[in-house]
Amino acid sequence: MSAPALETRDLCKQFGALTVASNINFRLEAGARHALIGPNGAGKTTFVNMLTGALPATSGKILFGGEDISQMAQAARTKRGLGRTFQITSLFRDLPVLDNVALGIAEREGVSLKMWKPASSYKTIRDESMAHLETMGLAAEALLRVKDLPYGKQRLVEIAIALGLKPKVLLLDEPAAGVPSIESGRILDVLADLPKDIAILIIEHDMDIVFRFAQRITVLVQGAVLVEGAPEEIANDQRVRDVYLGEGGHD
Amino acid sequence: MQAFASSLVSVLFHGIAYGMILYVISVGLSVTMGLMGFVNLAHGVFAMAGGLLLSTAMAKYAVPFPLALLLAFVVVALGSVVLERLLYSKLYSAGELAQVLFTMGLIFISIAIARQLYGTQAAPVFLPDYLKGQINILGRDFPAFRVVLIFISAIIVVTLWFGVERTRWGAMVRAAVDNRDMAQSVGINTNRLFMVTFALGSGLAGLGGALGSDILPVQSTYPLENLVYFMIVVAVGGLGSLSGPFIAALMIGIADTATKYWFPELGAFLIYAATIGLLLWRPQGLFGVRS
Amino acid sequence: MTRTGSYSGHARIGIMEALPWIAAIAVFFLLPDYLSLGARIMIYILFTLSLDLILGYAGIITLGHSVFLGIGAYAAGILSVKLNINDPFLQLIAGSLMSAVFGLASGAVILRTKNLTLLMLTLAITAIVYEIGNKASWLTGGADGLPGVQVNPFFGRFEFDLWGRTGYIYCVIVLFVVWFVVRRLIYSPFGAMLTGIRENTPRMHALGAPVYQRLLIVYTISAGIAGIAGVLMTQVTQSVGLNVLTFEVAGDVLVMLILGGVGRIYGAFVGPVVYMIAQDLLAKQFPEYWSFGVGVLLIFVVFFARGGILGLVDKIAARGRTP
Numbered sequence: 001m002s003a004p005a006l007e008t009r010d011l012c013k014q015f016g017a018l019t020v021a022s023n024i025n026f027r028l029e030a031g032a033r034h035a036l037i038g039p040n041g042a043g044k045t046t047f048v049n050m051l052t053g054a055l056p057a058t059s060g061k062i063l064f065g066g067e068d069i070s071q072m073a074q075a076a077r078t079k080r081g082l083g084r085t086f087q088i089t090s091l092f093r094d095l096p097v098l099d100n101v102a103l104g105i106a107e108r109e110g111v112s113l114k115m116w117k118p119a120s121s122y123k124t125i126r127d128e129s130m131a132h133l134e135t136m137g138l139a140a141e142a143l144l145r146v147k148d149l150p151y152g153k154q155r156l157v158e159i160a161i162a163l164g165l166k167p168k169v170l171l172l173d174e175p176a177a178g179v180p181s182i183e184s185g186r187i188l189d190v191l192a193d194l195p196k197d198i199a200i201l202i203i204e205h206d207m208d209i210v211f212r213f214a215q216r217i218t219v220l221v222q223g224a225v226l227v228e229g230a231p232e233e234i235a236n237d238q239r240v241r242d243v244y245l246g247e248g249g250h251d
Numbered sequence: 252m253q254a255f256a257s258s259l260v261s262v263l264f265h266g267i268a269y270g271m272i273l274y275v276i277s278v279g280l281s282v283t284m285g286l287m288g289f290v291n292l293a294h295g296v297f298a299m300a301g302g303l304l305l306s307t308a309m310a311k312y313a314v315p316f317p318l319a320l321l322l323a324f325v326v327v328a329l330g331s332v333v334l335e336r337l338l339y340s341k342l343y344s345a346g347e348l349a350q351v352l353f354t355m356g357l358i359f360i361s362i363a364i365a366r367q368l369y370g371t372q373a374a375p376v377f378l379p380d381y382l383k384g385q386i387n388i389l390g391r392d393f394p395a396f397r398v399v400l401i402f403i404s405a406i407i408v409v410t411l412w413f414g415v416e417r418t419r420w421g422a423m424v425r426a427a428v429d430n431r432d433m434a435q436s437v438g439i440n441t442n443r444l445f446m447v448t449f450a451l452g453s454g455l456a457g458l459g460g461a462l463g464s465d466i467l468p469v470q471s472t473y474p475l476e477n478l479v480y481f482m483i484v485v486a487v488g489g490l491g492s493l494s495g496p497f498i499a500a501l502m503i504g505i506a507d508t509a510t511k512y513w514f515p516e517l518g519a520f521l522i523y524a525a526t527i528g529l530l531l532w533r534p535q536g537l538f539g540v541r542s
Numbered sequence: 543m544t545r546t547g548s549y550s551g552h553a554r555i556g557i558m559e560a561l562p563w564i565a566a567i568a569v570f571f572l573l574p575d576y577l578s579l580g581a582r583i584m585i586y587i588l589f590t591l592s593l594d595l596i597l598g599y600a601g602i603i604t605l606g607h608s609v610f611l612g613i614g615a616y617a618a619g620i621l622s623v624k625l626n627i628n629d630p631f632l633q634l635i636a637g638s639l640m641s642a643v644f645g646l647a648s649g650a651v652i653l654r655t656k657n658l659t660l661l662m663l664t665l666a667i668t669a670i671v672y673e674i675g676n677k678a679s680w681l682t683g684g685a686d687g688l689p690g691v692q693v694n695p696f697f698g699r700f701e702f703d704l705w706g707r708t709g710y711i712y713c714v715i716v717l718f719v720v721w722f723v724v725r726r727l728i729y730s731p732f733g734a735m736l737t738g739i740r741e742n743t744p745r746m747h748a749l750g751a752p753v754y755q756r757l758l759i760v761y762t763i764s765a766g767i768a769g770i771a772g773v774l775m776t777q778v779t780q781s782v783g784l785n786v787l788t789f790e791v792a793g794d795v796l797v798m799l800i801l802g803g804v805g806r807i808y809g810a811f812v813g814p815v816v817y818m819i820a821q822d823l824l825a826k827q828f829p830e831y832w833s834f835g836v837g838v839l840l841i842f843v844v845f846f847a848r849g850g851i852l853g854l855v856d857k858i859a860a861r862g863r864t865p
């Protein structure tokens with residue numbers, strides 16, 4: 001049996017006395033479309049931050065394609081092929097859209113330490129950035145500054161940047177958060193078209209997106225895995241319903 | 252041996268006096284930086300203003316010493332509120348660089364004004380006769396003024412700690428230092444809290460500058476010359492902490508006095524080296540809430 | 543127009559960019575009495591440029607940049623006075639290297655921290671080096687500094703003359719070379735990456751950039767350039783003193799950069815020119831008003847003109863374009 005794309009073993013995180021992740025055992029299979037859901041404060045973003053290395057875990061292991069990356073710096077994990085988007089848009093707001101994507105590609109290609117030739121002369125990076133923007137339908141906006149784009153398109157830039165890193169695993173932290181529903185259709189289309197060989201973990205509140213996109217769902221409640229299964233199992237799970245309907249659901 | 256013991260007592264005494272003054276001046280800086288996250292390089296301006304006020308009030312208007320101290324506190328606190336409302340508050344979320352530049356600007360302006368009004372000499376320190384002599388404690392003579400200085404500082408420290416631990420204002424400050432957004436969401440008016448805390452911190456700096464004018468001579472370059480020491484107290488003690496800067500100030504006061512006494516050739520080298528070492532070991536300082 | 547390394551722009555040298563050099567040549571012929579001031583301005587442009595690299599491009603706020611100027615200056619002074627090494631280029635290279643090495647060593651330590659701690663450490667390191675400069679008089683001359691620095695004639699022919707002509711030309715040439723290198727650097731992928739760090743450090747981490755290592759590299763380069771400025775200062779004044787290590791100098795250079803426009807290469811040109819000419823005209827006549835004026839200027843820039851003089855020029859130009 002081949003190793004899963006990403007796996008955690010007994011992953012824990014404590015802030016002082018507060019436990020925000022307790023013994024999370026999680027597997028993301030190669031090429032999977034996996035969703036992580038849970039009520040607010042369940043620790044979903046904390047979990048993603050531990051996976052990427054933005055937050056150190058208190059204990060437990062993270063394996064990437066079978067390799068232990070628990071102690072690795074964030075940059076090294078990214079280099080291995082672990083990409084992410086941010087829940088709250090985190091872009092280079094004053095830079096052109098193209099540069100937002102190109103900076104990531106430059107890191108991937110290892111040209112960021114080149115100090116002599118102008119950045120604009122690196123045609124391959126520029127072309128590849130353009131290609132990603134075209135996939136997102138952003139080619140016309142390539143030279144605009146990010147902050148001049150509507151929010152929905154900024155979310156697409158997030159995804160374009162992540163794709164530019166050629167990830168093996170992509171963590172999407174609420175890709176449609178804050179986007180009006182008219183525009184979120186576009187994001188869904190983009191998600192559906194993502195290359196099949198990328199394993200994707202999506203964190204999402206919008207159940208519509210979750211059930212249309214995911215083949216497998218993990219429910220996180222108060223920092224622990226409540227249940228994991230196929231979408232129809234989750235939809236019919238009484239515990240999940242209780243969590244989402246509130247404590248008053250059963251007496 | 253006895254000579255050493257004697258000089259040790261002397262170093263400790265003067266070191267504590269110096270440390271106390273450093274603390275009274277810097278504590279406001281620690282709390283405002285911890286509370287508002289504002290890099291206020293100009294804190295020393297308030298201390299200088301306090302020193303100049305005291306000197307002027309006593310020399311020109313024959314205000315008695317205790318009243319002049321009170322005056323330094325009140326006037327500086329009120330003046331700082333004006334600055335806070337007009338300028339500081341506009342830059343709370345403006346980023347570190349803007350805050351650094353703005354407070355540097357304040358330092359330049361205050362230096363120019365102080366020099367214009369008082370010249371380049373240190374403002375003379377006037378002491379009432381009852382503070383001029385020596386006080387005999389356990390068979391040793393100590394300068395009366397410094398004994399009183401330590402005593403007054405201790406009262407201020409105790410009052411301050413009591414205030415922060417026991418009053419509603421203190422509870423709000425502690426909550427806001429801990430988590431500003433949370434404090435705001437439970438209905439604390441952080442704007443007013445900042446203003447009051449800023450005024451109190453600046454007032455204390457004014458008081459400290461006045462009280463300590465024979466340890467830190469009050470002259471026009473005061474805010475710049477003492478900047479590093481005030482910042483060290485805060486950084487070493489830890490932002491937002493009350494007790495951290497107290498320990499840091501005493502350590503620095505005693506260490507500085509000791510080096511000047513025993514190893515004058517080293518200057519402030521040891522203090523700086525220790526500060527760098529400590530900040531590398533603990534970037535958030537000894538008792539810092541955040542770095 | 544992009545002013546920084548960008549994958550979407552271009553990096554051609556514009557006509558306007560010839561202006562500083564035309565001005566430099568014009569001053570040489572038209573204002574022969576001001577060549578020593580001119581040389582000082584060139585030196586400060588170099589120094590400001592080095593600060594712009596770390597503050598304007600990489601976003602590192604420092605209160606102690608004078609330490610690198612000082613180390614370069616003292617390196618040249620010590621080479622000449624203590625070791626009798628008077629070759630101008632040898633002094634230049636040695637001073638720059640010394641400063642760069644110190645930048646690497648101190649940067650390796652302090653760039654692990656950020657915000658106030660980083661600010662404090664820059665302050666403390668500069669204070670400590672000042673203290674060493676003051677107390678290690680066997681090496682640095684203590685409070686008296688090192689007078690009587692000697693510099694051999696360039697290529698055995700061109701001596702420093704009384705009118706400061708050689709010094710001026712020398713400074714212009716060094717500045718030109720450094721400008722060219724810095725400009726390449728800023729427009730390169732490295733420059734683009736630095737802008738990324740300044741704009742959004744967490745994002746650069748997520749893109750896989752080892753940010754600490756990158757900051758350390760630019761900090762070292764900046765220190766090396768500041769060191770060059772220090773060497774020139776020693777060579778032109780033929781002495782070195784403690785004043786190069788003070789916070790006043792660190793503050794001055796910060797003010798000049800802010801005044802010109804931070805994060806753009808020509809901000810580092812405009813700032814020193816305006817500041818130092820104003821200082822030359824006003825500071826001696828009205829010393830009491832000078833620091834008052836600088837203070838007011840700083841506050842004005844913070845509240846009304848974040849982009850400095852060049853930022854204002856941009857705004858006016860933009861208003862001119864849109865009818």
